Amino acid sequence: MQLHSLTIREIHQLLIARQVSSVELTRAFLQRIREIDPKVRSYVTVSEELALEQAQKADERIAKGENVTPLTGIPFSMKDCISTRGVRTTCSSKILENYVPQYNATVTDKLAEAGAVLLGKTNMDEFGMGSSCENSAFFNTHNPWDLERVPGGSSGGAAAAMAASLAAFTIGEDTGGSVRMPAGFCNVTGIKPTYGRVSRYGLIALVSSFDCIGPMARDAYDCATVLEHIAGHDPHDSTTYQFPVPNYTQHINQPVKGMKLGIPKEYFVAGMEAGVESALQEAIRTYEKLGMEIHEVSLPHTKYGLPVYYLLLFAEASANLARMDGTRFGLSVSEGAKDVIDIYLQTRREGFGDEVKSRIMLGAYALSAGYYDAYYLKAQKVRTLLRRDFESAFSKVDLLLAPTCPTTAFKLGEKTSDPLEMYLSDIYVVATNPAGVPAIALPCGFSNNLPVGMQLIGKHLDEATLFQAAHAYQQVTDWHKQTPNL
Amino acid sequence: MRPTYEPVIGLEIHAELITNSKMFCGCSADYASAPEPNTNICPVCTGLPGALPVANRKAIELAALVGLALNCSVNKHNTFARKNYYYPDLPKGYQISQYELPICENGWLEVNPSPLTPLPKREGNNSLPPEGEGRGMRVRVRRVHIEEDTAKLFHEKNYALVDFNRAGVPLLEIVSEPDMRSAEAALDYATKVRAILRYLGVNSGDMEKGVLRFEANVSVRPVGSDELRTRTEIKNLNSFRALTRAIAYEIERQIQIYESGGAVVQETLGWDDVRGVTTSQRSKEEAHDYRYFPEPDLPPLQLSDEWIESIRTRLPELPEAKTARFISDFGLAPSEARFLTSERTLADYFERVAAKAKSPAKTVHSWIAGEFMRYLNDSGLSIDDVTLAPETLAKLIDMVTDKTIGASAGKTVLTELFKNGGDPAQIVKEKNLLQLTDVNAIQEIVTKILNDNPKEVDEYNAGKEALFQWFMGQVARATKGKADPNVAKELMVKGLEERKK
Numbered sequence: 002m003q004l005h006s007l008t009i010r011e012i013h014q015l016l017i018a019r020q021v022s023s024v025e026l027t028r029a030f031l032q033r034i035r036e037i038d039p040k041v042r043s044y045v046t047v048s049e050e051l052a053l054e055q056a057q058k059a060d061e062r063i064a065k066g067e068n069v070t071p072l073t074g075i076p077f078s079m080k081d082c083i084s085t086r087g088v089r090t091t092c093s094s095k096i097l098e099n100y101v102p103q104y105n106a107t108v109t110d111k112l113a114e115a116g117a118v119l120l121g122k123t124n125m126d127e128f129g130m131g132s133s134c135e136n137s138a139f140f141n142t143h144n145p146w147d148l149e150r151v152p153g154g155s156s157g158g159a160a161a162a163m164a165a166s167l168a169a170f171t172i173g174e175d176t177g178g179s180v181r182m183p184a185g186f187c188n189v190t191g192i193k194p195t196y197g198r199v200s201r202y203g204l205i206a207l208v209s210s211f212d213c214i215g216p217m218a219r220d221a222y223d224c225a226t227v228l229e230h231i232a233g234h235d236p237h238d239s240t241t242y243q244f245p246v247p248n249y250t251q252h253i254n255q256p257v258k259g260m261k262l263g264i265p266k267e268y269f270v271a272g273m274e275a276g277v278e279s280a281l282q283e284a285i286r287t288y289e290k291l292g293m294e295i296h297e298v299s300l301p302h303t304k305y306g307l308p309v310y311y312l313l314l315f316a317e318a319s320a321n322l323a324r325m326d327g328t329r330f331g332l333s334v335s336e337g338a339k340d341v342i343d344i345y346l347q348t349r350r351e352g353f354g355d356e357v358k359s360r361i362m363l364g365a366y367a368l369s370a371g372y373y374d375a376y377y378l379k380a381q382k383v384r385t386l387l388r389r390d391f392e393s394a395f396s397k398v399d400l401l402l403a404p405t406c407p408t409t410a411f412k413l414g415e416k417t418s419d420p421l422e423m424y425l426s427d428i429y430v431v432a433t434n435p436a437g438v439p440a441i442a443l444p445c446g447f448s449n450n451l452p453v454g455m456q457l458i459g460k461h462l463d464e465a466t467l468f469q470a471a472h473a474y475q476q477v478t479d480w481h482k483q484t485p486n487l
Numbered sequence: 488m489r490p491t492y493e494p495v496i497g498l499e500i501h502a503e504l505i506t507n508s509k510m511f512c513g514c515s516a517d518y519a520s521a522p523e524p525n526t527n528i529c530p531v532c533t534g535l536p537g538a539l540p541v542a543n544r545k546a547i548e549l550a551a552l553v554g555l556a557l558n559c560s561v562n563k564h565n566t567f568a569r570k571n572y573y574y575p576d577l578p579k580g581y582q583i584s585q586y587e588l589p590i591c592e593n594g595w596l597e598v599n600p601s602p603l604t605p606l607p608k609r610e611g612n613n614s615l616p617p618e619g620e621g622r623g624m625r626v627r628v629r630r631v632h633i634e635e636d637t638a639k640l641f642h643e644k645n646y647a648l649v650d651f652n653r654a655g656v657p658l659l660e661i662v663s664e665p666d667m668r669s670a671e672a673a674l675d676y677a678t679k680v681r682a683i684l685r686y687l688g689v690n691s692g693d694m695e696k697g698v699l700r701f702e703a704n705v706s707v708r709p710v711g712s713d714e715l716r717t718r719t720e721i722k723n724l725n726s727f728r729a730l731t732r733a734i735a736y737e738i739e740r741q742i743q744i745y746e747s748g749g750a751v752v753q754e755t756l757g758w759d760d761v762r763g764v765t766t767s768q769r770s771k772e773e774a775h776d777y778r779y780f781p782e783p784d785l786p787p788l789q790l791s792d793e794w795i796e797s798i799r800t801r802l803p804e805l806p807e808a809k810t811a812r813f814i815s816d817f818g819l820a821p822s823e824a825r826f827l828t829s830e831r832t833l834a835d836y837f838e839r840v841a842a843k844a845k846s847p848a849k850t851v852h853s854w855i856a857g858e859f860m861r862y863l864n865d866s867g868l869s870i871d872d873v874t875l876a877p878e879t880l881a882k883l884i885d886m887v888t889d890k891t892i893g894a895s896a897g898k899t900v901l902t903e904l905f906k907n908g909g910d911p912a913q914i915v916k917e918k919n920l921l922q923l924t925d926v927n928a929i930q931e932i933v934t935k936i937l938n939d940n941p942k943e944v945d946e947y948n949a950g951k952e953a954l955f956q957w958f959m960g961q962v963a964r965a966t967k968g969k970a971d972p973n974v975a976k977e978l979m980v981k982g983l984e985e986r987k988k
Binding site: 083084090092097100102103104106201202203204205206208209210236237238239240316317319320322323324325326328329330341342345365368369370373377 | 539578776778784
């Protein structure tokens with residue numbers, strides 16, 4: 002039996018039947034990380050000691066039959082931008098290379114309370130700025146389906162760890178496709194929940210008004226299980242919703258017959274890889290067979306999605322990263338400094354990578370006196386139009402289907418010289434974040450032996466429909482069950 | 488010929504709010520009582536990565552209360568913003584403040600002093616409320632907004648230390664329009680704002696502790712002109728004295744510049760209290776671009792009409808209204824009423840004494856403004872430290888009024904009451920302070936003094952009238968101050984007259 006390739010609910014059954022202990026399971030995953038991860042390089046930090054301690058506690062809970070949740074004893078990994086007390090949290094940046102948080106993110110606490118076992122922290126583009134994980138200050142992560150290729154980004158480490166079965170589930174974070182795009186590249190299911198559904202407290206901010214923590218797993222059902230445990234109102238995050246969290250898994254088997262599936266025409270245009278397009282068309286036919294009504298819809302402001310997304314990202318990120326100043330935590334380069342300004346400059350010069358620096362400068366520019374109206378304010382206005390696009394589409398259909406990326410995984414180094422080319426790989430995933438709507442990415446085929454991903458985009462707070470639709474698809478297809486040879 | 492110049496002054500007042508917790512986290516806001524630096528801190532107020540702000544409900548209530556007291560309208564929809572700049576006392580690299588939509592706007596405050604000239608009639612002034620019945624003029628309050636205080640820096644020789652206990656303490660910024668035309672007007676405005684903050688119980692007004700800080704914008708122009716000339720901004724004025732001195736200095740400095748044919752440069756100035764001069768800190772070119780934008784971590788504040796009205800019901804009677812009432816209800820002079828209403832606790836104390844006393848309110852005022860305050864000042868006490876019950880003081884005042892004891896005995900009793908407490912009648916009895924009103928007894932004493940001092944009597948009768956006070960002093964000494972002074976005086980005059988012949 003290959004423990005590492007089981008779903009959360011399969012492992013859960015084994016755990017409560019006492020056929021395997023969490024400690025055994027955790028050891029198996031740690032062993033697999035030692036064997037496989039040198040090739041994939043998905044983990045920045047493996048928290049072996051903490052994992053075994055948590056596994057031990059989980060086994061005690063299971064033995065007593067007390068407070069056992071579907072996640073009790075389940076080993077997982079977390080993107081390295083989510084704070085973990087006592088386990089360094091780097092955002093894959095030199096400036097936080099040795100930063101060990103004194104507190105847990107709310108999500109970290111919730112998973113610990115549920116009894117999940119943290120294996121370690123996964124690689125990412127520095128502070129989430131990138132689409133290939135190549136902007137990690139530490140090392141590249143490799144796509145388990147082709148080690149010459151990127152896993153996508155910015156949650157590339159999380160997607161690769163999931164694809165390589167180096168965790169039973171992983172926690173990613175999606176600012177503009179950072180869960181969905183790598184999920185598509187790596188044949189993983191992952192959800193970006195509605196903005197405000199999952200607490201951001203302890204998530205090191207990239208874009209405060211876009212950032213969404215979301216799980217990646219073997220299938221939609223597992224994603225639903227995890228989301229149930231991490232979603233909900235948090236008194237420490239004023240942007241979280243008060244609404245109770247639905248029981249997603251309980252309703253996941255509801256039939257999708259009669260649901261209206263929208264196909265945004267602006268997303269199916271020239272430039273899409275042929276194999277990606279045919280996989281998408283096949284998925285649409287599958288939904289038709291499942292009884293969904295297919296409607297073409299229009300999201301007329303789609304072409305502004307990318308500029309709006311990046312402009313607001315630059316602006317917010319320039320402020321969010323200001324606290325990395327070398328005076329209280331993380332890297333501090335004070336040698337030869339005449340004054341505190343020198344410490345700021347030296348620390349940030351050495352601590353931030355090029356992409357981060359260029360985005361901070363662009364953001365400071367967009368917010369500066371005389372340019373604010375033309376850039377930031379204009380982008381906020383167009384953001385409203387993007388949101389209305391979705392509102393208007395959802396007045397006609399229940400959910401939308403779109404690709405996660407125009408191509409399959411590209412080669413390491415292929416796009417690093419051209420940031421605009423890199424930005425374009427996010428063209429299908431960025432608009433959802435300014436709009437705040439939820440979207441789930443799931444495998445829908447292969448093109449030239451590389452995974453193709455699709456995403457289902459839903460109404461505000463309607464993750465339940467996304468889970469139902471994704472689950473229905475995964476009942477009649479087995480793309481999500483394909484695993485790479487490692 | 489030198490034209491007459493008119494100063495144009497606006498004030499920004501920073502006032503910390505008295506709340507249990509900080510503006511955006513649960514840490515204690517009472518940094519003054521912290522046992523040592525960096526004890527009232529958490530991930531939020533030290534700006535650790537990933538920490539998020541949560542707005543303090545109490546601080547929002549207090550901000551609205553202050554706005555309403557300053558006749559502002561409360562914005563039902565108001566937003567937080569990030570003010571971006573780097574400084575070691577600002578842990579996030581930005582201060583959470585309010586920019587485009589502050590919680591309160593468009594208020595006014597009546598200011599008294601005479602050096603004021605009427606506001607120029609200019610466009611945009613239409614919203615100005617009509618001025619009060621000749622009592623003063625109105626200074627417009629542009630806005631009241633909420634922000635967070637910074638950490639405290641301790642500069643050492645080659646480094647600085649940061650104490651984050653103050654970081655994140657709720658702070659109000661109260662911004663006036665440039666409606667003041669003299670340093671005295673600015674002082675009166677600042678004094679009134681401070682009194683209102685203290686009345687509302689939202690700020691102690693203790694400037695030595697830095698809970699209230701001023702910044703002044705100053706420009707000057709020829710009288711009669713309504714142009715707004717280049718202004719300078721004087722930062723960190725931490726006392727009323729510094730405020731008036733700095734403004735007066737700056738007015739004169741700018742006049743000198745114009746008089747010598749120069750131009751005032753827009754800049755930020757500091758105030759050197761020792762040398763008594765303003766000093767340049769930042770020129771316009773070096774001014775910060777704060778790159779304000781809406782704070783994405785905090786949703787806009789949505790305040791309902793009901794909520795605003797519920798805050799309005801919490802407004803106490805404010806100094807101006809109380810003064811007017813003291814004048815009309817107690818028959819006090821305006822200056823007397825203003826003195827009593829300068830502090831809410833003093834006004835309350837007065838009212839409680841006046842309610843218990845049979846003596847007229849004016850007499851009660853005289854006692855409180857006189858002996859009572861003198862004792863407090865001499866002892867370094869404030870009205871808040873007074874434990875003497877108002878009814879006790881009322882009893883004492885009545886005993887003087889009905890001549891049970893003399894005025895000087897009254898002072899003795901008051902001192903005793905302050906020091907050891909007790910009952911006035913009991914003290915009078917124990918100390919044998921009852922006023923001597925028996926004419927025969929006083930006559931006896933007067934006669935004895937006159938008989939014992941024939942030399943002084945002759946001198947007096949020869950024209951040295953100043954000796955009369957000496958004779959009265961002898962009476963006071965012989966009676967330990969208990970003799971009814973009017974009776975004693977009458978008998979003394981008569982006795983001296985008799986010995987003239």
